[in-house]
Amino acid sequence: MAGIALLGAGIFARHEHLPAILASPDLLSLKAVYSRSQTSSVALADALPANGPKPDIYYDSPSEPGRGLADLLKRDDIVAVDVALPILAQPEVIKAALKAGKHVLSEKPVAADVEGARELIKWYETELPAEKKPLWGVAENFRYMKSLVFAGEEVKRIGGRVVSFKLEKFGWVAEDNKYFNTQWRKVPDYQGGFLLDGGVHFMAALRYLLGASGQELSKVAAYTALLEERLQPLDTIHGVASTKQGVNGSIVLSFGTEFKNGTDLEIITTNGTVSWSPTEVKTVTKEGESKKEFEYSSGVGEEVAVFARAIKAGTGKVDGLQTPEEAFRDLEVLEGLLESGSGGAKVKEMPV
Numbered sequence: 001m002a003g004i005a006l007l008g009a010g011i012f013a014r015h016e017h018l019p020a021i022l023a024s025p026d027l028l029s030l031k032a033v034y035s036r037s038q039t040s041s042v043a044l045a046d047a048l049p050a051n052g053p054k055p056d057i058y059y060d061s062p063s064e065p066g067r068g069l070a071d072l073l074k075r076d077d078i079v080a081v082d083v084a085l086p087i088l089a090q091p092e093v094i095k096a097a098l099k100a101g102k103h104v105l106s107e108k109p110v111a112a113d114v115e116g117a118r119e120l121i122k123w124y125e126t127e128l129p130a131e132k133k134p135l136w137g138v139a140e141n142f143r144y145m146k147s148l149v150f151a152g153e154e155v156k157r158i159g160g161r162v163v164s165f166k167l168e169k170f171g172w173v174a175e176d177n178k179y180f181n182t183q184w185r186k187v188p189d190y191q192g193g194f195l196l197d198g199g200v201h202f203m204a205a206l207r208y209l210l211g212a213s214g215q216e217l218s219k220v221a222a223y224t225a226l227l228e229e230r231l232q233p234l235d236t237i238h239g240v241a242s243t244k245q246g247v248n249g250s251i252v253l254s255f256g257t258e259f260k261n262g263t264d265l266e267i268i269t270t271n272g273t274v275s276w277s278p279t280e281v282k283t284v285t286k287e288g289e290s291k292k293e294f295e296y297s298s299g300v301g302e303e304v305a306v307f308a309r310a311i312k313a314g315t316g317k318v319d320g321l322q323t324p325e326e327a328f329r330d331l332e333v334l335e336g337l338l339e340s341g342s343g344g345a346k347v348k349e350m351p352v
Helices: 011-022 038-047 069-073 087-099 114-127 146-158 199-212 300-313 324-342
Strands: 002-007 028-035 056-059 080-083 103-107 136-139 162-170 217-225 236-243 248-254 262-269 272-277 280-285 288-293
Touching: 002 011, 002 069, 002 300, 011 028, 011 038, 011 300, 028 038, 028 069, 038 056, 056 069, 069 087, 080 087, 080 300, 087 103, 087 114, 103 300, 114 324, 136 300, 136 324, 146 199, 146 262, 146 272, 146 280, 162 199, 199 217, 199 248, 199 262, 199 272, 199 324, 217 324, 236 324
Parallel strands: 002 028, 002 080, 028 056, 080 103, 103 136, 162 248
Antiparallel strands: 162 262, 217 236, 236 248, 262 272, 272 280, 280 288
16 A cells, blocks of 8 residues: 655645545555645645544645655655646646655646646656656546546447547636636636646547547647636637548637537547547447436546556556656647637647
């Protein structure tokens, strides 16, 4: 059983990562939690089950030396950390944990932009001793959603030549939305705002289903817009994309449509169509239409368990869906769309 620390005490850390760690008692033992503030650490402590483990609480406070992140990372009984911090805070924490010899599972996106992601991945590959290199996985929970996994199986099952694809995600971030009311999301210092923080999930889902059919995105072009003034700097993308194999499709992503909400991701082949949303997969072929419904599940529990099993296996490799390079591709597509939008729909190429 691996001793693990949860680094982060925000909404997603408390509501998703904490339960995921506690749901794998045969693989993980929660030793400590860390928050950047005492206030958040109290909220996280309150989220712990009354009859569950009592991890040590760490937070940065000049008046209480010995309780900061550096002190946590010195502990020998902690072999791994689960990092769920604001986007801009993550890279330095990832580095610190890896340098301390801890295995790291870090929340998506891999970094705030492609340049930063490239530098972080290069640092991991070149600056740590190869014989002692800890694992680093990037947590993209959509890739572990049961509905998306099933949709990928359906794409493979129906086969055929891919002729097109479509991603449409419409949603509304209300003023009382719990995520909007975190300061770092309300006033983002990174590209795209919610389009980066939430949108990268849908790039991962699109790439997952395209990958199931042997396709990889290579070019995008888009127009971008801000429909709701609160959701700075942008909240909407209307784009087109091409794969390395020459298949064209469309990408629409918006968090600013108050009266339209939903997700529809389709892979269209010469043998049929597979349509995915987080709670339903529909398949249409010449034999007819089939539909399978799913209870919503974020996939975080599955992704944490998969990372824990990689630690236990001791092979020095994370699951292929958690590699930093895979997360880099998700970010590269999204950043390409954003940059294309700022350049008047100029085509952005992504070397494959």
